[in-house]
Amino acid sequence: MASTNQLHVAGATVNCATCKDQSCFIQDGLTDEQLQGVSQISTSRGPYQPGETIFQIEDPFKSLYVVQSGATKIETVSPDGCNLVDGFYFRGDVLGLEAIGSTLYQHDAVALEETWLCELPYEHLESLCTFIPRLQHKILIMLGRKLRHMNKMFLHGRYLNAEERLMLFFRMLCHKQVIRKKANSATLTLTMSKGDIASYLGLRAESLSRALTRLQKAGLIHNHGKTIEFHDIDRILAFSCD
Amino acid sequence: MASTNQLHVAGATVNCATCKDQSCFIQDGLTDEQLQGVSQISTSRGPYQPGETIFQIEDPFKSLYVVQSGATKIETVSPDGCNLVDGFYFRGDVLGLEAIGSTLYQHDAVALEETWLCELPYEHLESLCTFIPRLQHKILIMLGRKLRHMNKMFLHGRYLNAEERLMLFFRMLCHKQVIRKKANSATLTLTMSKGDIASYLGLRAESLSRALTRLQKAGLIHNHGKTIEFHDIDRILAFSCD
DNA sequence: CGATCAATTGAGTGTGTTCAATGTCAGTGG
DNA sequence: CCACTGACATTGAACACACTCAATTGATCG
Numbered sequence: 001m002a003s004t005n006q007l008h009v010a011g012a013t014v015n016c017a018t019c020k021d022q023s024c025f026i027q028d029g030l031t032d033e034q035l036q037g038v039s040q041i042s043t044s045r046g047p048y049q050p051g052e053t054i055f056q057i058e059d060p061f062k063s064l065y066v067v068q069s070g071a072t073k074i075e076t077v078s079p080d081g082c083n084l085v086d087g088f089y090f091r092g093d094v095l096g097l098e099a100i101g102s103t104l105y106q107h108d109a110v111a112l113e114e115t116w117l118c119e120l121p122y123e124h125l126e127s128l129c130t131f132i133p134r135l136q137h138k139i140l141i142m143l144g145r146k147l148r149h150m151n152k153m154f155l156h157g158r159y160l161n162a163e164e165r166l167m168l169f170f171r172m173l174c175h176k177q178v179i180r181k182k183a184n185s186a187t188l189t190l191t192m193s194k195g196d197i198a199s200y201l202g203l204r205a206e207s208l209s210r211a212l213t214r215l216q217k218a219g220l221i222h223n224h225g226k227t228i229e230f231h232d233i234d235r236i237l238a239f240s241c242d
Numbered sequence: 243m244a245s246t247n248q249l250h251v252a253g254a255t256v257n258c259a260t261c262k263d264q265s266c267f268i269q270d271g272l273t274d275e276q277l278q279g280v281s282q283i284s285t286s287r288g289p290y291q292p293g294e295t296i297f298q299i300e301d302p303f304k305s306l307y308v309v310q311s312g313a314t315k316i317e318t319v320s321p322d323g324c325n326l327v328d329g330f331y332f333r334g335d336v337l338g339l340e341a342i343g344s345t346l347y348q349h350d351a352v353a354l355e356e357t358w359l360c361e362l363p364y365e366h367l368e369s370l371c372t373f374i375p376r377l378q379h380k381i382l383i384m385l386g387r388k389l390r391h392m393n394k395m396f397l398h399g400r401y402l403n404a405e406e407r408l409m410l411f412f413r414m415l416c417h418k419q420v421i422r423k424k425a426n427s428a429t430l431t432l433t434m435s436k437g438d439i440a441s442y443l444g445l446r447a448e449s450l451s452r453a454l455t456r457l458q459k460a461g462l463i464h465n466h467g468k469t470i471e472f473h474d475i476d477r478i479l480a481f482s483c484d
Numbered sequence: 485c486g487a488t489c490a491a492t493t494g495a496g497t498g499t500g501t502t503c504a505a506t507g508t509c510a511g512t513g514g
Numbered sequence: 515c516c517a518c519t520g521a522c523a524t525t526g527a528a529c530a531c532a533c534t535c536a537a538t539t540g541a542t543c544g
Binding site for chain 2 (some may be wrong): 521522523524525
């Protein structure tokens with residue numbers, strides 16, 4: 001696996017500094033000089049293959065990772081030994097925030113497809129914050145945003161039934177531009193298993209399957225294998241949980 | 243309502259700097275000089291009376307608040323207009339973290355009993371972080387800890403039944419020293435309504451009531467009105483959700 | 485082509501919800 | 515002092531939704 005300060009994105013190899021062009025949230029809005037500071041501590045990692053582990057639960061916490069391309073899931077183990085999928089991460093998302101303030105990672109992180117990451121050693125990053133107040137500000141914003149997101153999912157997700165949770169999931173994927181939208185129809189190619197999705201949504205695989213079937217019978221989607229087609233994506237996007 | 247840099251705790255009026263003695267997390271471990279910096283930006287607020295609002299959802303976000311004495315709840319409004327209780331805060335807890343990175347508060351915060359708070363203007367606090375790396379570090383730890391806590395509640399709480407959620411709630415109150423423990427029996431005087439507790443636990447008031455009844459029939463607790471007695475608190479504390 | 489794992493479908497069950505009725509308590513006013 | 519009120523709490527009965535367990539189909543890969 002390569003380990004350079006070069007990034008591989010969509011077939012091309014590019015420098016970390018061009019992160020800026022991809023609106024990678026951490027770098028976004030920093031001056032060139034500040035950017036260089038961040039570049040100096042960051043390292044490109046990849047390609048991770050599907051199923052490959054990025055870090056494991058209770059490994060010593062060392063770095064945050066920004067997803068440059070590909071997709072990743074994080075999961076923990078429940079009291080009774082089941083795997084609980086806790087999140088999906090796509091381009092621009094930051095892995096490892098839950099470990100801040102701890103010495104250990106809180107999850108397993110696993111690549112879902114061929115994935116490139118940008119590693120940010122956390123101690124260096126925190127030190128850098130002292131010299132770049134704007135960077136400190138961005139990290140804090142990111143943490144606050146994550147808190148709000150979890151809070152919303154937590155509070156409102158509880159009261160949604162299986163179909164509503166699924167709609168919410170599709171909306172999230174659309175927002176992260178994982179669903180390729182054209183006109184008002186769209187296609188989604190799943191990189192994760194349906195079991196993972198079910199777990200993420202707090203459902204059993206069977207319940208998710210039934211929800212998919214119901215949405216299909218309602219004419220909203222067409223579900224075959226790893227691809228889901230949306231006939232009227234706008235109706236899904238219009239669905240509101242709040 | 244008073245507004246000074248004096249704190250009222252347990253009937254006495256004390257200076258903000260003595261926060262240190264109460265292991266208020268933000269100040270804890272700072273040098274005297276650094277402490278003074280924090281003291282300079284902080285203001286004591288109170289007493290808030292039961293039911294009194296501290297801040298409201300969508301008010302402009304200005305400050306974090308550390309609970310010095312008393313108790314507070316935060317709540318949001320669900321899609322269908324119900325109040326959802328999202329957290330209870332006791333001595334040493336910090337209110338308003340979810341608003342970091344936003345311009346608006348994300349919750350209503352309401353005092354549950356006579357309550358004193360220490361107000362920390364957020365912009366000042368963030369500026370101060372640049373000069374006191376240790377303070378920055380503490381804030382980040384605090385946010386990470388909050389993330390982990392929510393994560394755990396979110397993931398594992400979903401799979402607990404009513405009784406288990408209730409036990410978890412008691413355990414939390416014990417940990418926050420709200421339940422007065424003596425030998426292996428203990429007493430809890432509720433400052434919040436049972437409806438609030440139910441909402442916090444993701445249950446209906448009826449379901450919570452039934453869970454209380456079942457625990458009482460099992461001889462674990464005695465539930466009358468606003469007080470709950472624990473005959474064998476250790477069995478409750480031994481209950482593990484993970 | 486069979487082996488294996490993921491996904492789907494069916495039938496029966498359980499836990500919390502919903503709706504409605506009753507009980508409890510504090511505060512108010514006659 | 516008692517009756518009235520309104521908010522909160524409890525209890526009962528019927529229901530809904532996701533769960534469990536089991537069987538079947540489908541997809542992928544050696």
